[in-house]
Amino acid sequence: MKTGAEYTESLRKLKTQIYFQGKKIDNMVDNPYIRPHINSAAATYDMAFDPEYMELGTATSHLTGKKINRFTHIQQSNDDLVKKVKLLRAIGQRTGTCFQRCVGLDAMNAVYSVSYEIDEKYGSKYHERMCDYMKYVQENDFMVVGGMTDPKGDRGLPPHKQADPDVFVHIVEKREDGIVVRGAKAHQTGAANSHEILVMPTVSMKSEDRDFAVSFAVPMDAPGIVLIFGRQTNDERKLGTLDQGNPTYGVVGGEALVIFNDVFVPWERVFMCGETEFAGMLVERFATYHRQNYGTCKVGVVDVLIGACAAIADYNGAGKASHIKDKLVEMVLLSETMHTSSLAAGYEGHPLPAGNYYPHVTYANITKQNITRNHYEICRIAHDITGGFIATLPTEQDLADPELGPMILKYFKGVASVPTENRIKMGRLIENMTGGTALTESMHGAGSPQAQRVVLLRDANLEQRKKLAQRICGIIPQE
Amino acid sequence: MKLGIKFCGGCNPYIDRKLLIKRLREILDSEQYLFKYFNFDDCDMVLVINGCNVACSEAPPAKKTITVSGLEVEGKACREEILASEVARKILNGSELKTTQF
Structure with a gap:
């Protein structure tokens, strides 16, 4: 296993092609836009020791x-499955933000299971390859980014009908020694600071889409891979400290567009190649694993946020007000509701044909659906408790100014016993945790809300539920 | 005396577990008590520190143990301010310790 420091140093050896603000980043480890996300991922390494x-x-x-x-x-x-989600909460409590590494974990579990079922049908060797790949990842303690979301182009068209086929990752050449792929994966959390990417299809497919039904793994610095690092609402603040709110670990995961410009993949790293009927299965497996996580990593982050709100209420002199206590209770209620379904999804999991365990599909989807609502509501309450000053605070440069600083300290003072700077720090933490990129990530990460509702309807078993009612009111006989 | 310290995974601890250890170190004579966090085979006793009363961490077999489960020591409520002193009292008065049976 690697320590956090060893993980961080290992990134220096990669030759990943990353661009940001029109420039190539040659040293991601010391880059202020990426470093907080590296620190957060490093926590997943340190906590193992x-x-x-x-x-x-x-x-x-x-x-x-x-x-x-x-x-x-x-x-x-x-x-x-339960330990996984408990771990995510613990790390969220430490970092107060996304630590990125669960995406790859879930991708590996999904591909592990589906490769087995493809082999069962076709007698292929995908699962054997996946087992070898897992040993390689475990031995080197790699951070793997799970690459699922294609840019998708026209959402009304399947991959093979797109005006530009590159909006879905696809095979452009099959060779004796492997395949060549082209396309892109969007919103890739943690991609910049990962060692490997494990690519999966992003939608169900029909036979015409066979070139798009592809799963493979390559190093992030494989020739032909280009990353364009996404900007965040707090980019400029990453050049400072106090205004970041969470200067060590940053906000959300640090997302990138990962482009595959004719990337070669050797056969031993190909885990699906044209078996379109398994594309949907792989999408659902990954989504279920990943949706379970949201009721726990986000809950760990919300634990920090609730603490921040309780503290700022004290700093404001409002900590004993009954309406503040009630709002804090509401935050706890919303947060722990998300966590309970995440735990339930683990406790009610079951083994797949490959032998690995899989969370309860409905509970995992309910978990993520609740996140898309509850997290926004929690952030709304946080703004309510904190007060409007987080939207109007002067910059940290003004605070550092010898003439302006004392005036800021004087007029942003809360209770006398708390230094104004602490009130500003806490306000900035709350501001950064509750706005911009952080909220959108809760909405669309692990699939947009409608994706969960489709699964919930499919598994709602309405016919059986109708019978329950029909029996009770005497339309069909009681057994 | 080798004192094993076994933590639960810490998903949502109700107590500051590191602070508990820090206070315990202050109370117990550092020359007399060696704290061990791994490999409890040669430990004379093991302190199991659970963050809450779910108490998901199991005591190692056939060891004298003291179990903290959030704001409880051996199932009895205890305020966090006196948690360390209560645990230390039990360690020093070894006759109160339980031996885990398997």
């Missing part, structure tokens, strides 16, 4: 019997 967290942070590989970081583990039981 910390006695306080190692019971959750590590697991035993079913492939090698070795102790591994839980972020490289193939889920072997419902207990594993």
Whole structure:
């Protein structure tokens, strides 16, 4: 296993092609726009060594019997599914933001399971390759980004009918030694600071889409891969400290557009190649694993936010007001509601044909659906409690100015016992945790709300529920 | 005396577990008590620190143990301010310790 420092240093060896603000970033590790996201991902490494967290942070590989970081583990039981979500909450409490690494974990579990089922049907060797790949990832304790979301172009058309086929990753050449792929994956959380990318299709497909039904893994610095790092609402603040709110770990995960310009993939890293009937299965497997997570990483982050709101209420002199307490209770209610469904999805998981465990589909989707609502409401309450000053605070440069600083400290003072700077720090933390990129990520990460509702309707079992009612009111006989 | 410290995973601790250890270190004679966080085989006793009363961390087998579960020591309520002193009292008065049976 790697420590956080070893992980960070390992990134220096990569030759990942990253661009931001029109310039190539040659040193991502020391780049102020990317470094906070690296620090956050590093927490997933450090917590595996910390006695306080190692019971959750590590697991035993079913492939090698070795102790591994839980972020490289193939889920072997419902207990594993529960430990996964408990770990995510613990890390969220430490970082107060996304730590990115669960995307790859879920991708690996999804591909592990579906490759087995493709092999069952076709006698292919995908699962064997995936097992070899997992050993490689576990041995090197790699951070893997799960690449699912294609740019998608015209949302009303399947991949093969797109005016530009490159809006879905697809195979452009099959060679004796591997395949060549072209296209892009959008919104890739943690891609810049990952060692590998594991690509999956993003939609269900029919036979005409066979060139788009492809799953593979390549190093992030493979020739032909280009990353364009996405801007965030707080970009400029990353050049300072106080105004970032969370200067060490940043806001959300640091997303990038990952472009595959005719990238070669050797056969031993190809896990699906044209088996279109398994594309939808792979999408759903990944989505379910990942939707379960949202009721826990976000809850860890909200734990920090609730604490920040309780503290700012004290700093404002309003901590004892009954309406403030009631709003804090509401935040807890909304947050723990999200967490309970996440835990339930783990406790009610079941084994897949490949042997790895899979969360309860309905509960996982309910978890994510609740996030798209509850997180916004939690942030609304946070703004309510905090007060309008977080929208109008002067900059940290003004605070540092010898003439302006004392005036800011004087007029932004809350209760006498609390230094004004602490009130400003806490206000900035709340501001950065509750606006802009952070909110949109809650809405669309792991699939937009409608995607969950489609699954919920499909699995609602309405016919059986109709029978329950028909029996009770005497339309059909009681058994 | 080797004192094993076994933490639960810490998903949502109700107590400051690091602070508990810090206070315990202040109370117990550092020359007499060696704190160990891994490999409890040669420990004379093990302190199991759960962050809450779900108490998901199991005690190692056949060891004298003290279990903290959030704001409880051995199932009895205890304020956080006196958690360390209560645990230290039990350690120093070894006759109160339980031995885990398997």
